[in-house]
Amino acid sequence: MSNPESRKIETESFGRSVGLSRRGAGGGAKMRDAVGGLGSIVSLWLTLTSNLFLTAGLQAYTLRMVPQRIWLAFNGHLVGIRTKKLEIVQDLMLAAKNGFPISLRDVEPPSITLHTTEHAEALDSGSAIAKVAAQLTPCAARETPLIVKAKGNIEEENILRFWKNLPEATLVADGEMAYLELKESYVLGNPNLGHRFIVRPIYKELCARMDTEGSGQWVVTGTPGIGKAIFSAYYLWTAACKNKTVLWEPFQTPGRPVRTYLMTSSGVELLADNSDKLANARANSETLYIVDGRAPQQCQAWTLLVTSPQRKHYKDILKESSSSLLYMPPWSYEELEFCKAVLYPDERILPTTLMRRLFEWYGGVPRFVVARAKDQLKKLDGDEEAVLEKMVGDLTQAISGVPMRKIIELHLARSRDGEYSHHVLHLCRHPKKGLRQFQLAWASSQVKNLVFDRFVQEIRSDQAYFLTRISRLDDLRGLVFEVYAHAALRDGGRFQARRLDCDPPSDQSVEVTFPAAERQYFRVTVSEQHAIKHQSLMKALGAVNKAQYQPSPRLYFVVPSDRYFTYKRQPYLKADGKVYTDRLGDVGKVEQWALMIPTGRERPATVKDSEHHAGTKRKAD
Incomplete structure (x- = not known):
């Protein structure tokens, strides 16, 4: 003018x-x-x-200097927009949000910034388009687009960086243990997970099983908090190194929309539910479809679901003939020690003594004995005793506040409501059936003792339920029967027993009581087979004065009524699990007996054993 x-x-x-x-x-x-x-x-x-x-x-x-069409770039993807009706830069921000409706759906326009180059200052949102026309002119070409950034979309950038840098990650081995060191990125794009993660030996075993078997749909589950999501990070690493196409649905808290990322050698793209790209990827059997914590969509893609043991997540996928379910066990203490040495070597951040003491309560669950322990120590100003008191208190309150029957029912139901039952029962690796079956075990020795103290009366008063109705699961029944049997032996009294290793084996029962002499050994079981390791029994015998072996020491297999009359002599095993065939030594002097704990199905003893009528109660160890 x-x-x-x-x-x-x-x-x-x-x-x-x-x-x-x-x-x-x-x-x-x-x-x-x-x-x-x-x-x-x-x-x-x-x-x-x-x-x-x-x-x-x-x-x-x-x-006339403002291009009629300019290109916008966000997370490696391009979109062209027309400038005819745009007056100020803020209009251009709104056009960017509309141009990337999936990636920027949760981002408000004020959180979007526009840059002519990656490191240029952001355009002023109040400036007229005409005023910045010269800066926008290069953006008419696809090769020099206007760069879109979102302040509230750091998560997307972190995921992109994680995926793009995965092939350059370094696997650092230390014997059987290893960890993966990422390059300039966070594990799964999450800053809280840091730049490295432990590669457990079980991860490699799971991958080997998946690579060699023909199943196209896999479910990996286990006790909550043992790192199943980290296993998905490991599998993403193997996929990135092989230039595989991946559809990834990370864990989302309930109520948040499902996010599906298409990961290729070109980058990462967040796809809409009705996207053609999503449909095509799911229809391709070469695609790896990895889902965390929800039921996956049924499709042709190779599928991996990692989830806590909630049946609703995997009941449909397991209906397919090509599906398989595998169980990941809790961590050993040696694995936790390695984890601490790699991730938290500073004793001020996580003292070894605190981790060990929490392991005695929580067992091999790093969510509690590592991550939460570290966070609580910081919150409580480094007071280790205060952390232990709080976390043990939280655990005992969670266990004591729910009846044992409810814990078992929730465990059997495999529902989210029963997640706290995993404070009591852990899904461990089955010693004979590998990864396809689990074996229940007490979360820890401290939890076992707590259950003994809190629930024995409940089990006694409702033994018809605890010892009969749950018999379809021997390992669960075995844990409950162990509580019941220990209480019965601790209280003392008379029990029916029959010898197993005489020739021929006795089919008659006698009544026994236990004097205070330390020459009785007990194995509580509900299984027909319960072999004994020769070395362990030799060690136990060595701890007792041999003068007390008069008469011979006895090994009692404490069993319920329905196992008692058919129970047979058990073999001794070597350390490698094979039957011991060498000279037994002192173990050969041990008599094997079956001892019945009444569960409502017993019959009276037929012979009296006068030798054992001392009537003294013996406390079972």
């Missing part, structure tokens, strides 16, 4: 020139005034018309 001061000068000059010409012709004063006024009006009209023309021309020239 023209300067007002210049308009004034032009108007006055025009008027003076007209007046002088009229005076030169000899005109009167009135004529001079009239002509001078007319001249001013004409001059003003000409000036305004000229300025309007110049302004319109300048605007037209400026608008």
